[in-house]
Every structure is written in C-alpha cells, then in structure tokens.
Amino acid sequence: MTVLSGTSDGGSNGGAVTIVHLYPTLMGTYGDGGNIRILVRRLAARRMNAHLITVGPGEPVPDSADLYVLGGGEDRSQVAASRELRNSGALNRAAARGATVFAVCAGLQVLGHDFEVSGGETEPGLGLLDATTRRRSRHAQGGAPPANARNRKDSVWPRAVGEVLAEPLDGSPLLTGYENHGGGTVLGPAAAPLARVISGIGNGSGSAAGDGHEGAVQGRILATYLHGPVLARNPALADRLLELATGSELAPLEVAYVDQLRAEREHYVKTGKLSAESVHTRR
C-alpha cells in the first residue's frame, strides 16, 4: 500500500480528501490511472489536500476513505480484482457508509451483481450497482433479435469499440470518451444510466447498437464504460465526484487545452473529421 499526501500537514489526513486507487496494476490497462491524476490535480488547484492511497493485490483496502476509484482491465485481472474486493468486504462497507465510488469499464462490471468473462463463466461481483453483465455475443444469441435486424450480420453484436458522445442525465456538459468492451450491461430498477448515448454504443445491451444507456448511477456510486481517461476529457464529471466525496460545492476551474480537446472530439464524432486549425501558443 502506497500512501501519498499532497499536503504540508505531515502526512495526517485531517481535512484532506482521502482517495483510494484500487489495484492500478490489475485495473489500469487503458490509461485509467489518469483519472486519479486529474482528481488530485483538481483538488490541488483549489488548495484542497488530497490523501492518495494506492492499493495493490493482497494489500488491505481501507474502509474509511472518501472516494474509491476502480479502472478497467483484462478478464483475468478483472476476476482477480473482483475476488479481492469480495473477500475484503471493505468497499461494500465503505459504500454502505456513504463513500463515493467511481468505476470504469471492467470496474463497472465488477460493481454489478455479476459479470460473464470470455470463457463463458459468470463471476459474482460486489452488488453495489443494480447491474448484470453478459458478453454482447450472448445477448445477441439469447435475447430476441434486435428490432432493427435487417440481415444476419445484425444478429452478431460486435465488440463495442470507438468514440462515444453522451448526454448526462443531470444536465452537465456532454460526456466524451472512448469505449472498448465486449460486455453488455443491463441496469436494474435501482440504478439509473449516467448518460444517454448520442453516438457510440454505451452499456451495450438491448440491441447491437446498445440500449441508449451509458454508465450507471446509484446513490454515490458512479460508473462508465468510457476511457480517455474519462475524467481528463470530462472535468465536470471529475468535479461531480469530488463534490459527492467532499460534500461541498466546488468553484469552477480553468484547465489549459481541455476545452479545445472536448471541442475537437465532439467535432470529430459529429463530422468524422479532425479539426485542422492553426497554431496555438500560450504566452
């Protein structure tokens, strides 16, 4: 367990926001470690102290932190992380206490009731989200054929890979990111989607093109399929997590190049073209 305090208070976490980064070596395949850097940076920019705890496999998970972050990973890593968390019980205790939890992709699946891995076996998850995940190929075989099925090709649902643009249900700015998953997640009545898909697949159940849902929200538990890393591309989502974790409203924050990045990605999704504007220099 690595403990880093971005503070001058000598390592005590009095007054600091305690963030637990769960298993970055297992669940960090798609640059999701960047989400942690963004959270810490946005706290620091507001002169708030961050107390970061990184938990590796086999190490104890603290149950008293404010915010827990779980990224994406390969099947085997995902199963390993899920088993560690189930055996420890700490994340469930923390969530019951009202801690904020944020998960990405395979992490989203782990937070649900159960998920299927590529061998066809079903692995129990943590049950923190009212969600179940099966391979998209199984949804395609088991469920009724998608309403818009025109040919046999539509009955096989490919892996969901590509840029996503989605509209958050809470009215915050558009969600932008990159998805890459073979799982299709169905939300139960206790969970709401994080956003409605404008372009891309999202949760990926219901039909080959998904069911229009992206991610999940249940109390203080938020999850998404989006990489990017998603908090680097969506500062509003980062602040939503920090506001949940700190219980206080945060002042807006200007960060260099983020607006241009968001505009460029939105332009690309809508037109299929990269923007080619001129030189930007900061002076």
Add this chain to the structure above:
Amino acid sequence: MSAQLPLRSHLAITAGRTAAAVSRAVGRGRGQVIGGRVMLKIDPSLLRRLAAPMRVTAVSATNGKSTTTRMIAEALRTAGSVAHNSTGANMAAGVATALATNRRAAFAAIEVDEAHLPAVAQSTGASQLVLMNLSRDQLDRGSEVRMLAERWHSMAAALGPDVEVIANADDPMVAWAASAAPNVTWVGCGQWWTEDSALCPSCGASLTRTAANWACQRCGLSRPETAWFILPDAAQIVTPSGTVRPQLALPGRFNVANAAIALAAVTARGVGTDSALDAFGRVNDVDGRYVRASVEGHEARLLLGKNPASWTEMMQLVAGSPALLVTVLNARGADGRDPSWIWDVPFEDWAGRPCWVAGERRFDLAVRLDTAGLEVLGVSLDPLAATAEAAPGQGLDIVANYTAFQELRGQVVK
C-alpha cells in the same frame, strides 16, 4: 543455392513485383505489402518454398523488433547473404517480398508482428525464434498482452528441438511462453516496463519481484537462469565466454538489450563475437528511427514512441538533451485509435521541461503533459511549426508515434 521453384511460384513473384512497381509508380507507398499479397494469393505455398533453402531467424516483440532484426541481419551478412524485411513490413506479405527479393540468401532475418508470429514462423520453417518483450500496444484493435503470450505459448509447445528459441528471461510473459519450447537459450534483457506483467501468466496469482528477479509464489513459475544478460549499468553484456561492452551508434539502454539478444542469436549461427559487435556498431538508423536531419536550420533527431513502454524509453533518452522537445501524437488505424495510453507514460518524471505539442491528437497530449507539469509552449497540427519556438541553432528532439513519425520522416529526410 536458390530453391528450384515451380512455374506457379515464378508467376507469383513476377505478378507481385509488377503490383509493387505499379503501387510505387502511383505513389501509394513502397509496394512491399501489396506485392507480397499478390504473390501469396497466386502461390499460397510461396513462403515455405522461398524459405526452404534459407536459415530463417524470426524476431518478434512489442518494441525493438526492427532494430534487433537489423542488428542480426548486419551480423549475419559477415557470414553470407541475408534476406531481410528492412522496411518494417512484418506480416506474411512483407516477409514474402523480402525473401523473393533475395532468393539466393543463405540466411533470412525477419521481424514479425507479434500476432502473426505463429503463422509466419510455421510457414517459413524458421529454425531460430527471437522473443523479446510483450506490452500494451494498440488495444483498440490489437490483442491484450496475455492473449498474445498464450498464442506464443501454444506455438512454442508445438516446436521440435531443432528450433532454437532465444528468449528474454526478464519478461514474465515472454519467459512463460518460451518455456513451452524444448530448446531455449535465455537472455536477460531487462524489463523496464512491468505494468503488463503484474500477474503470473501461468496461474494468475500476483508475481513477486526484486530488482533482478521475478517469481510466482503460487505455481512456482520463476525467472529462468541465464548465461547471457546485460549488467545493471546497461552498458555491458555478459556472455558464456566473457563480458563485452558493445560500442553502439544507437542510443539508449534498450538498444544494449537489443544487442544482447541479437548477439546470442548470431553466435548460434556461427558469427564471432567481435564481428557481430562491429556489425551492430554500424547500425546507425533503423528505417528512419534515430535519424538526424536539418529542418530550417535546426538539427532534428527523429525518435519513434509508439506505446507506453517505448515512449517512456524515448523520454529517458532525451532527458538531458538541450534540444527543444517536440512531442507528436496521431491516432489513426496504424497507431491505434485510442490514445489514452499516453496517461500510462510517467511524464511526471519530466515535470518542468518545456515542450511543443503537435499532431492530430495534440490536445489529448497537451492536456496530458500540462497535467504532468511539463511546460507546454504551444500546440500545432504541424510538428515543424515548433521551429518558430526553437532558439537559433537549438536542436529538436522529435518524439512521434507511428503515423506521425512516418509522415515526418517523409518530410525531413531527403
């Protein structure tokens, strides 16, 4: 001792050459891939036929395969003629073109894409396989690291003792895959990027590591003993017959690691250590990598960083350089369309360093570098716009990923 080829093979080669020439004539590239595809379409057995009289060494890795193959080819050339896919066309078609271009070669030194290695190794009847490292690369379309290791493992398990596998003992993924082969020479090439081998490739438990060793406490898989290895100074190579200090023109500790495994490979082919090291020292650019070119009065050095492991090594390489750092990022099909891996590069280690950011995904990279604390001087689509920011006479260290690198090389290398 060229193979006696049937008429069909001759037709295939002629048609392939024509297709390649047409491709070049209309400016569609170097033609190696299209030519090879035509050849293999007409004669699917062509690879086997062309390779039959050659002693084939196939080299594969996520990073370093082009450079290592080039070193091996240069050293083998001291012993005989060598067929070599020197332009990085590293799937069956590119290999077919390389072998057809030098049919009388005694040796073939071919780099092979990681996912295509089992098929190409089999169809060429390679008698030597050099396996170096596996790490994350183009996850949007490539395979997860563990899946590649599994494919290599199955390939190795089917090999006979006549095939010599030369493998990096320090990469657990590679070592596990190679350990299935009956005839392995282990080389300690080091592993600086460990993010993709946290778990035992065999049983899935967490691996325990020390500076020079790794092991699985659950199933007992561990780093094999090596008679060849690089010393921690990454300047000397220990061989079964003594310690040598290669004098390479290429920079970086990873190139010493590349030289170590290349040395083990060519020694097994009968090349003496001194001739091999001389040959390695003659390699000064590898298909444009490390090349120096003059750009509007500034000396520019071109460096390829295509994934987290290689980008990290390139940042190490330019750490002390007085040149202006220019970082360039694209995310086209050949690069991988998801550039989120830039967040896996520990750019925080270079906080405070001024840099220019360019390429089609410059804003992604600018946010990353700014977050890491580098001083982003500005961004532009065109990397060469950075020359405006460079002091008179200041050099440029340009680190670019794949398609950005290819484009730049075309622009600045005359």
